[in-house]
Amino acid sequence: MPSQPRPYLSIVITGRNDNFGGDFNQRLIRTLAFNDRLLAGAGVPYEIVFVEWRPIAGQPRLGDELRRLLPQIDERLTTIDVDTRYHDAFSQNPRLEFHEFIAKNVGIRRASGSYILATNTDIHLSRPIIALLARRELRPMILYRATRVDLKTGIDTSQLDEDVFAEAANQLIVNTLTPPRLTNGAGDFLLLDRFSWHQLRGFNEVYRVAKIHIDANFCMRALAGGLLLADTGAQVFHVGAGTFLAQRGVFMNQPAVAPWGGPWHKQVLYENPSNWGIADAPAVTHGPRRLRLDFADRAVPPLVSLRRITGNGLRGVTK
Numbered sequence: 001m002p003s004q005p006r007p008y009l010s011i012v013i014t015g016r017n018d019n020f021g022g023d024f025n026q027r028l029i030r031t032l033a034f035n036d037r038l039l040a041g042a043g044v045p046y047e048i049v050f051v052e053w054r055p056i057a058g059q060p061r062l063g064d065e066l067r068r069l070l071p072q073i074d075e076r077l078t079t080i081d082v083d084t085r086y087h088d089a090f091s092q093n094p095r096l097e098f099h100e101f102i103a104k105n106v107g108i109r110r111a112s113g114s115y116i117l118a119t120n121t122d123i124h125l126s127r128p129i130i131a132l133l134a135r136r137e138l139r140p141m142i143l144y145r146a147t148r149v150d151l152k153t154g155i156d157t158s159q160l161d162e163d164v165f166a167e168a169a170n171q172l173i174v175n176t177l178t179p180p181r182l183t184n185g186a187g188d189f190l191l192l193d194r195f196s197w198h199q200l201r202g203f204n205e206v207y208r209v210a211k212i213h214i215d216a217n218f219c220m221r222a223l224a225g226g227l228l229l230a231d232t233g234a235q236v237f238h239v240g241a242g243t244f245l246a247q248r249g250v251f252m253n254q255p256a257v258a259p260w261g262g263p264w265h266k267q268v269l270y271e272n273p274s275n276w277g278i279a280d281a282p283a284v285t286h287g288p289r290r291l292r293l294d295f296a297d298r299a300v301p302p303l304v305s306l307r308r309i310t311g312n313g314l315r316g317v318t319k
Protein backbone atom coordinates (compact mmCIF):
# COMPACT_ATOMS: atom_id res chain seq x y z
CA MET A 1 0.00 0.00 0.00
CA PRO A 2 1.28 3.56 -0.67
CA SER A 3 3.23 5.25 2.11
CA GLN A 4 1.18 8.17 3.43
CA PRO A 5 -0.29 9.46 6.70
CA ARG A 6 -2.52 6.84 8.31
CA PRO A 7 -6.22 7.76 8.03
CA TYR A 8 -8.39 7.57 11.10
CA LEU A 9 -10.91 5.33 9.33
CA SER A 10 -10.81 2.69 6.61
CA ILE A 11 -14.12 1.64 5.04
CA VAL A 12 -13.86 -1.85 3.52
CA ILE A 13 -16.41 -2.92 0.91
CA THR A 14 -16.48 -5.46 -1.90
CA GLY A 15 -18.25 -6.08 -5.20
CA ARG A 16 -17.78 -6.59 -8.93
CA ASN A 17 -19.08 -5.16 -12.18
CA ASP A 18 -22.07 -7.47 -12.65
CA ASN A 19 -24.77 -4.96 -11.61
CA PHE A 20 -26.14 -7.51 -9.14
CA GLY A 21 -29.85 -7.09 -8.53
CA GLY A 22 -30.16 -4.83 -11.58
CA ASP A 23 -29.01 -1.66 -9.83
CA PHE A 24 -25.86 -2.58 -7.87
CA ASN A 25 -23.64 -0.01 -9.56
CA GLN A 26 -26.19 2.75 -9.07
CA ARG A 27 -26.61 1.91 -5.37
CA LEU A 28 -22.86 1.77 -4.84
CA ILE A 29 -22.18 5.11 -6.50
CA ARG A 30 -25.07 6.82 -4.70
CA THR A 31 -23.92 5.49 -1.33
CA LEU A 32 -20.24 6.38 -1.77
CA ALA A 33 -21.15 9.93 -2.79
CA PHE A 34 -23.55 10.30 0.14
CA ASN A 35 -21.08 9.01 2.75
CA ASP A 36 -18.21 11.04 1.29
CA ARG A 37 -20.20 14.27 1.66
CA LEU A 38 -20.78 13.54 5.34
CA LEU A 39 -17.28 12.30 6.18
CA ALA A 40 -15.39 14.94 4.22
CA GLY A 41 -17.72 17.65 5.51
CA ALA A 42 -16.96 16.62 9.10
CA GLY A 43 -13.22 16.50 8.43
CA VAL A 44 -12.84 12.77 9.11
CA PRO A 45 -9.59 11.47 7.53
CA TYR A 46 -10.69 8.27 5.83
CA GLU A 47 -10.04 5.88 2.98
CA ILE A 48 -12.20 3.46 1.02
CA VAL A 49 -10.79 0.01 0.29
CA PHE A 50 -12.77 -1.62 -2.50
CA VAL A 51 -12.06 -5.30 -3.16
CA GLU A 52 -13.09 -6.55 -6.58
CA TRP A 53 -13.73 -10.27 -6.08
CA ARG A 54 -14.27 -12.69 -8.96
CA PRO A 55 -14.26 -9.92 -11.59
CA ILE A 56 -16.25 -10.46 -14.77
CA ALA A 57 -14.16 -11.30 -17.83
CA GLY A 58 -14.46 -8.69 -20.56
CA GLN A 59 -16.05 -6.10 -18.27
CA PRO A 60 -14.29 -2.92 -17.12
CA ARG A 61 -13.15 -3.13 -13.52
CA LEU A 62 -15.72 -1.56 -11.22
CA GLY A 63 -12.93 0.17 -9.32
CA ASP A 64 -11.95 2.04 -12.49
CA GLU A 65 -15.58 3.00 -13.03
CA LEU A 66 -15.74 4.43 -9.51
CA ARG A 67 -12.73 6.62 -10.18
CA ARG A 68 -14.27 7.85 -13.40
CA LEU A 69 -17.73 8.57 -12.00
CA LEU A 70 -16.67 9.79 -8.53
CA PRO A 71 -13.48 11.83 -9.02
CA GLN A 72 -14.01 13.43 -5.60
CA ILE A 73 -13.09 10.15 -3.85
CA ASP A 74 -10.14 9.23 -6.09
CA GLU A 75 -7.46 10.21 -3.57
CA ARG A 76 -9.24 8.25 -0.84
CA LEU A 77 -9.95 5.14 -2.89
CA THR A 78 -7.77 2.03 -2.91
CA THR A 79 -8.86 -0.78 -5.21
CA ILE A 80 -7.72 -4.40 -4.92
CA ASP A 81 -8.33 -6.62 -7.94
CA VAL A 82 -8.30 -10.31 -6.86
CA ASP A 83 -7.41 -13.03 -9.39
CA THR A 84 -10.59 -14.97 -10.25
CA ARG A 85 -8.91 -18.31 -9.51
CA TYR A 86 -9.00 -17.60 -5.79
CA HIS A 87 -12.78 -17.92 -5.78
CA ASP A 88 -12.69 -21.50 -7.02
CA ALA A 89 -9.70 -22.37 -4.85
CA PHE A 90 -11.56 -21.25 -1.70
CA SER A 91 -14.93 -22.73 -2.64
CA GLN A 92 -16.47 -25.60 -0.74
CA ASN A 93 -19.91 -24.97 -2.21
CA PRO A 94 -20.31 -24.50 -5.98
CA ARG A 95 -23.53 -22.53 -5.48
CA LEU A 96 -21.72 -19.66 -3.78
CA GLU A 97 -21.02 -17.12 -6.50
CA PHE A 98 -19.28 -14.57 -4.29
CA HIS A 99 -17.20 -15.09 -1.13
CA GLU A 100 -18.16 -11.79 0.43
CA PHE A 101 -16.34 -12.13 3.73
CA ILE A 102 -13.14 -13.62 2.36
CA ALA A 103 -13.09 -10.63 0.01
CA LYS A 104 -13.59 -8.29 2.97
CA ASN A 105 -10.70 -10.01 4.76
CA VAL A 106 -8.51 -9.11 1.78
CA GLY A 107 -9.39 -5.45 2.33
CA ILE A 108 -9.17 -5.55 6.12
CA ARG A 109 -5.73 -7.15 5.95
CA ARG A 110 -4.45 -4.32 3.74
CA ALA A 111 -6.39 -1.36 5.15
CA SER A 112 -4.25 1.31 6.77
CA GLY A 113 -6.75 3.13 9.00
CA SER A 114 -6.48 3.20 12.77
CA TYR A 115 -10.09 1.94 12.79
CA ILE A 116 -11.66 -0.26 10.14
CA LEU A 117 -15.35 -0.37 9.25
CA ALA A 118 -16.46 -3.50 7.42
CA THR A 119 -19.75 -2.67 5.76
CA ASN A 120 -21.77 -3.15 2.59
CA THR A 121 -21.85 -1.13 -0.58
CA ASP A 122 -25.34 0.32 -0.05
CA ILE A 123 -25.18 1.30 3.63
CA HIS A 124 -25.70 5.01 4.27
CA LEU A 125 -24.08 6.39 7.41
CA SER A 126 -26.00 8.70 9.75
CA ARG A 127 -25.11 12.01 11.36
CA PRO A 128 -24.61 10.43 14.83
CA ILE A 129 -22.12 7.96 13.33
CA ILE A 130 -20.27 10.78 11.59
CA ALA A 131 -20.22 12.79 14.83
CA LEU A 132 -18.77 9.81 16.72
CA LEU A 133 -15.99 9.48 14.14
CA ALA A 134 -15.32 13.22 14.05
CA ARG A 135 -14.89 13.34 17.84
CA ARG A 136 -12.35 10.49 17.64
CA GLU A 137 -13.72 8.92 20.77
CA LEU A 138 -13.39 5.32 19.59
CA ARG A 139 -11.43 2.98 21.83
CA PRO A 140 -9.46 -0.17 20.96
CA MET A 141 -10.75 -3.67 21.71
CA ILE A 142 -14.36 -2.52 21.37
CA LEU A 143 -16.45 -3.80 18.46
CA TYR A 144 -18.87 -0.99 17.66
CA ARG A 145 -22.28 -1.83 16.18
CA ALA A 146 -25.15 0.19 14.75
CA THR A 147 -28.79 -0.60 14.01
CA ARG A 148 -29.63 -1.05 10.34
CA VAL A 149 -32.90 0.50 9.19
CA ASP A 150 -34.33 -0.90 5.95
CA LEU A 151 -36.22 1.71 3.95
CA LYS A 152 -39.09 1.03 1.62
CA THR A 153 -38.02 0.22 -1.92
CA GLY A 154 -40.33 2.74 -3.58
CA ILE A 155 -39.01 5.89 -1.92
CA ASP A 156 -37.45 8.64 -4.02
CA THR A 157 -33.69 8.02 -3.97
CA SER A 158 -32.74 11.09 -6.03
CA GLN A 159 -32.60 13.42 -3.00
CA LEU A 160 -31.68 11.18 -0.10
CA ASP A 161 -30.84 12.78 3.24
CA GLU A 162 -31.30 11.86 6.88
CA ASP A 163 -34.66 13.61 7.07
CA VAL A 164 -35.92 11.15 4.45
CA PHE A 165 -34.32 8.24 6.34
CA ALA A 166 -35.79 9.29 9.69
CA GLU A 167 -39.35 9.59 8.39
CA ALA A 168 -41.26 6.65 9.91
CA ALA A 169 -43.44 6.34 6.80
CA ASN A 170 -40.31 5.55 4.75
CA GLN A 171 -39.04 2.82 7.08
CA LEU A 172 -39.75 -0.85 6.44
CA ILE A 173 -37.74 -2.76 9.07
CA VAL A 174 -35.69 -1.69 12.09
CA ASN A 175 -33.16 -4.46 12.78
CA THR A 176 -33.01 -4.13 16.55
CA LEU A 177 -29.75 -5.11 18.28
CA THR A 178 -30.00 -7.62 21.12
CA PRO A 179 -27.20 -7.82 23.71
CA PRO A 180 -24.78 -9.33 24.37
CA ARG A 181 -23.98 -10.53 20.83
CA LEU A 182 -25.55 -7.68 18.82
CA THR A 183 -25.61 -9.88 15.73
CA ASN A 184 -28.67 -8.53 13.88
CA GLY A 185 -27.54 -7.08 10.54
CA ALA A 186 -23.94 -7.39 11.73
CA GLY A 187 -22.37 -7.33 8.26
CA ASP A 188 -23.63 -3.81 7.65
CA PHE A 189 -21.64 -2.18 10.44
CA LEU A 190 -18.65 -3.75 12.20
CA LEU A 191 -16.26 -1.03 13.43
CA LEU A 192 -13.09 -2.10 15.21
CA ASP A 193 -9.51 -0.96 15.65
CA ARG A 194 -6.99 -2.30 13.17
CA PHE A 195 -4.91 -4.15 15.79
CA SER A 196 -7.95 -6.12 17.03
CA TRP A 197 -9.04 -7.03 13.48
CA HIS A 198 -5.58 -8.53 12.99
CA GLN A 199 -5.57 -10.25 16.38
CA LEU A 200 -8.88 -11.96 15.56
CA ARG A 201 -7.67 -12.63 11.99
CA GLY A 202 -10.84 -11.33 10.37
CA PHE A 203 -13.94 -13.23 9.33
CA ASN A 204 -14.20 -17.01 9.31
CA GLU A 205 -12.19 -18.51 6.43
CA VAL A 206 -12.34 -22.06 7.79
CA TYR A 207 -16.04 -22.68 7.09
CA ARG A 208 -16.61 -21.93 3.42
CA VAL A 209 -19.85 -23.80 2.67
CA ALA A 210 -22.08 -20.78 3.35
CA LYS A 211 -21.69 -17.03 3.45
CA ILE A 212 -24.77 -16.28 5.52
CA HIS A 213 -24.20 -15.57 9.23
CA ILE A 214 -20.43 -15.25 8.82
CA ASP A 215 -20.87 -11.70 10.13
CA ALA A 216 -22.75 -12.90 13.23
CA ASN A 217 -20.09 -15.56 13.70
CA PHE A 218 -17.49 -12.77 13.88
CA CYS A 219 -19.40 -11.09 16.72
CA MET A 220 -19.21 -14.34 18.66
CA ARG A 221 -15.52 -14.67 17.85
CA ALA A 222 -14.94 -11.15 19.17
CA LEU A 223 -16.74 -11.93 22.44
CA ALA A 224 -14.76 -15.14 22.87
CA GLY A 225 -11.58 -13.18 22.18
CA GLY A 226 -12.24 -10.88 25.13
CA LEU A 227 -13.48 -7.83 23.25
CA LEU A 228 -16.39 -5.68 24.32
CA LEU A 229 -19.36 -5.29 21.97
CA ALA A 230 -20.93 -1.84 22.10
CA ASP A 231 -24.13 -0.50 20.61
CA THR A 232 -23.40 3.02 19.38
CA GLY A 233 -27.10 3.83 19.74
CA ALA A 234 -26.97 5.15 16.18
CA GLN A 235 -28.51 3.90 12.97
CA VAL A 236 -27.36 3.21 9.44
CA PHE A 237 -29.72 3.04 6.49
CA HIS A 238 -30.37 0.66 3.63
CA VAL A 239 -32.85 1.23 0.80
CA GLY A 240 -34.98 -1.90 0.46
CA ALA A 241 -35.05 -5.09 2.49
CA GLY A 242 -31.89 -6.56 1.00
CA THR A 243 -31.29 -9.49 -1.31
CA PHE A 244 -31.36 -12.17 1.39
CA LEU A 245 -34.65 -11.06 2.92
CA ALA A 246 -36.20 -10.65 -0.51
CA GLN A 247 -35.22 -14.16 -1.63
CA ARG A 248 -35.32 -16.10 1.63
CA GLY A 249 -38.86 -17.35 1.08
CA VAL A 250 -37.95 -18.86 -2.30
CA PHE A 251 -35.42 -21.20 -0.68
CA MET A 252 -37.16 -21.76 2.66
CA ASN A 253 -37.97 -25.39 1.85
CA GLN A 254 -34.74 -26.09 -0.03
CA PRO A 255 -31.93 -24.40 1.93
CA ALA A 256 -29.28 -26.71 0.50
CA VAL A 257 -29.60 -25.09 -2.94
CA ALA A 258 -29.73 -21.48 -1.73
CA PRO A 259 -27.07 -19.22 -3.32
CA TRP A 260 -25.84 -18.26 0.15
CA GLY A 261 -25.58 -21.86 1.48
CA GLY A 262 -27.68 -23.67 4.04
CA PRO A 263 -28.07 -22.99 7.77
CA TRP A 264 -25.16 -23.85 10.05
CA HIS A 265 -24.13 -23.65 13.71
CA LYS A 266 -22.87 -20.07 13.68
CA GLN A 267 -21.87 -20.17 17.35
CA VAL A 268 -18.92 -22.42 16.53
CA LEU A 269 -15.66 -20.55 16.95
CA TYR A 270 -12.84 -20.57 14.43
CA GLU A 271 -9.15 -19.86 14.14
CA ASN A 272 -7.97 -18.60 10.78
CA PRO A 273 -4.44 -19.36 9.61
CA SER A 274 -1.80 -16.66 9.96
CA ASN A 275 -2.00 -15.89 6.24
CA TRP A 276 -5.68 -14.96 6.41
CA GLY A 277 -6.87 -12.41 3.86
CA ILE A 278 -4.78 -14.09 1.12
CA ALA A 279 -1.70 -12.54 2.69
CA ASP A 280 0.72 -14.66 0.64
CA ALA A 281 -0.72 -13.64 -2.73
CA PRO A 282 1.79 -11.92 -5.05
CA ALA A 283 0.76 -8.27 -5.05
CA VAL A 284 1.34 -6.08 -8.09
CA THR A 285 0.88 -2.32 -8.03
CA HIS A 286 -0.49 -1.04 -11.33
CA GLY A 287 -1.14 2.60 -10.51
CA PRO A 288 -1.65 4.91 -7.54
CA ARG A 289 -3.69 3.04 -4.91
CA ARG A 290 -4.33 0.23 -7.38
CA LEU A 291 -3.36 -3.28 -6.33
CA ARG A 292 -3.72 -6.61 -8.09
CA LEU A 293 -3.40 -9.95 -6.29
CA ASP A 294 -2.07 -12.61 -8.65
CA PHE A 295 -2.73 -16.28 -8.04
CA ALA A 296 -0.35 -18.53 -6.12
CA ASP A 297 -1.06 -21.96 -4.60
CA ARG A 298 0.78 -21.01 -1.42
CA ALA A 299 -1.83 -18.32 -0.70
CA VAL A 300 -4.73 -20.82 -0.61
CA PRO A 301 -5.60 -22.40 2.77
CA PRO A 302 -6.22 -26.15 3.12
CA LEU A 303 -9.59 -27.43 1.99
CA VAL A 304 -10.40 -28.59 5.53
CA SER A 305 -8.95 -27.27 8.78
CA LEU A 306 -9.66 -28.81 12.18
CA ARG A 307 -7.11 -26.84 14.16
CA ARG A 308 -9.66 -25.54 16.63
CA ILE A 309 -13.38 -26.15 16.95
CA THR A 310 -15.45 -25.09 19.94
CA GLY A 311 -19.03 -24.09 20.47
CA ASN A 312 -21.87 -23.81 22.95
CA GLY A 313 -22.39 -27.18 24.57
CA LEU A 314 -18.86 -28.36 23.83
CA ARG A 315 -16.85 -28.75 27.02
CA GLY A 316 -13.39 -28.93 25.51
CA VAL A 317 -11.36 -27.97 22.53
CA THR A 318 -10.72 -30.36 19.66
CA LYS A 319 -7.32 -30.09 18.08
